[in-house]
Amino acid sequence: MENKHPLLLEIEKGESKNLEFKVQLPTSKEWVKSIISFANSAGGKLVIGVSDNRTLIGLQHFDLFELMDKISSTMHELVAPTLLPNIYIENINGIELLVIEVQRGALLPYYLKSKGKELGCYQRIGATNRVVSQAQVIELERQRNHISFDSLINYEVDLSTLDLTPLQQRFAAHDKPLTPEKLLSLKLVKNDNNTLYPTHGLLILLGFYEHVEIKCSRFKGNTMSIFLDKKEYTGDLFQQIENAELFIKNHLHLRAEVLGLQRTDTFEIPFPAIREALLNAVMHRDYSNFGRDIKIGIYDDIVNIVSPGGLPHGLTMHDALKGRSEIRNTVIARVFKELDLVEQWGSGIQRIKEYCTKANIGLPVFSESGDFT
Template identity: 65%
Template sequence: MSFNRQLKHEIEQGESKTLEFKRELPKGEQLSKTLVAFANTSGGKLIIGVDDQRRIVGIQGDEFELMDQVASIVHAQCLPTLLPSIYLETIKQKTLLVVQVHRGSQLPYFLKSKGRDDGTYVRIGASNRPASLDMIHELERQRLNQSFDEQASWEVELKQLDLTPLYNAFTQQGKTLDEQRLQSLKLVKQEHDQLRPTHGLLILLGHYEHVEIKCARFKGDNMAVFLDKKEYRGDLFQQLSQAEIFIKNHLHLRAEILGLQRTDTYEIPIPAIREALINAVVHRDYSNFGRDIKLGIYDDCVNIVSPGGLPNGITLEEALQGRSEIRNKVVARVFRELGYIEQWGSGMARIRQLCQEAKTPKPVFKEIGDSFDIEFLRDQSLQGTVEEKAGGAIGGAIGGAIENLTTAQQSVLAVIQANPSYPYRKIAEELNINPSAVQKHLEKLKELGVIERVGGTRGYWQVKI
């Protein structure tokens, strides 16, 4: 595609995170706000000579004088210094003035007249928004190639933390986690002659209130009526297991006869959902303490929304092509070490591939404002079948039982799924509850046919859903 045709195609697509139209040269600080926002986000083009309806009207007056005006405005109003590409393009015999800015390396960029705190703008969707102080700090970290989760936390002492969930996760992979390893993974950091936990360690342990996954099953295709609702906290590994169980409890099974065997599979491939949950947990914005991951199950789709949008200026098109930008380096490094991540940038491609192999609809990836959204479409043909029971069990026998599990029983089930060899005392330790209570939960789960003990005392738990 020629450059001219490419620009025409971009105009036809409309304004976006990286594209804005103006009929004529903006007055005041409008032009500078847009260019500053582009430089702080993903870069972009301001095209002068196109109206709000995407009609190409062309620029009026002397083209070269307009180019000089743009250069003067940018020099006079923007800090640090921006060096945009300013050039002319002709489409449909109309001349357009294009001002292109790449993502800058001297973040944050701001308006001189307002200063850094009030004059920093970012691009959210197709609009320019003033950056909050948290956003400005994040831009500064990006300039220094640091992530929020690498920084030391002064909120809690290392000795006050229970690292058992993390030690267990490494032990299950046949790996050790000593003090040297904690430092090399940047889970702890030497500050003023003492070891401090990093934000990454506190995030992995679920120490912060906003580190949670809120799950809901709604009636119909909107959020008007709740059918089920759970909020999962604790360490990230436990949250992932519990969220996966919640989804399974509300999905249908489709049956397929292969030879003399009946095979039952979930309407959406569970490995694809698991990958989407991992992506949400690893790549969300943890520096924003007011938001959490939300998982909604509707009649027509399963929707996972994580706060923060795509990290470090990456666009959706780049992400879908496999470009990887890591927002949370500590969390990502630990998940890679434990085998949750195979290779950087492969998450979206793997989700699409798994859905394609399962012959289910393509998942939809969207960046909506400063959130990232993954939507799995559900099979409407399964609505109203016996497989509609929670848990998807044939005939609804197991499914109906799971639907009635208490939160504590679901927590026990989540630990068993992640650690099948755990004895009841270890499960009690993991959940910080009484061992006798765990025994009662296990007996109830066995009675319902949800789990089975294989191999006696030295055996393991088998989950039958």
């Protein structure tokens, strides 16, 4: 059996976060938005010479080298900071395609010079290019400087007004006193001009912000038409996780297995897999977006855990499934590691798969839909 060209395999899957195709290079220069979006997201390819229905048309009537020069000059003219995509020709079964490939940029954010950073900055959401908000522009700038949102100071909150008891109790349970020095080393607080301030990470862990909550729902059947139960959990992050776990357990079916004279009742879905997925959702969600929260939906046939924010820092689902780890919230991740809630980075998805395989149930589905995972 003849092996298909790798690019053809990508095209057959259709347009995505990392792939877009055109029959020919649009004269409107709208294609530049796609290149900017790729550079601000996870990188990607714009393939020219492919129809919307994924048919290879080719560019036999074009001077490809002239077209490549035109693309380079247009990018230099329209985009800031300077972005240098890789432009090359792919020959698939005698059909010549032109590929504009760009990696995730190191000088985030990229934008159209004519519109400026505030209006001309784009990101790739699914298979579309979206203008990013001012908050998202700031987030891209943080990513460029390798600064996580949860490590930033919140100057509006007086540290002395916060009740640190929930966090202190968690650390005490692991024989790790939460001393002032520990708070500083974990970046839960920071010193600015001889004054200690809480970081967003500390406030998130304490459940200080309204959007730091988990909403759980049990639906009748396989749709969202009818609620059977609904709970919204706030408070410190650890209590939220425990409450969500209890909610899920209360609504999962048990199955009995008899081994010899012993009967064992187990959940229909292995609970360690669900707990791993829940911890990942809490640890990696986008807390800089104050308008959304984690949602857990339990149906007759599935448990669905939805976390705000796409995959962090240009990570693709393909990379995540292979074990690559990118930490969006460094403070929260460090605390989870300190409290043994995380074993090792990049192993969560693999463990979830292993739990499900061992339980002889279908493999879980991991997906990125729009700005949610």
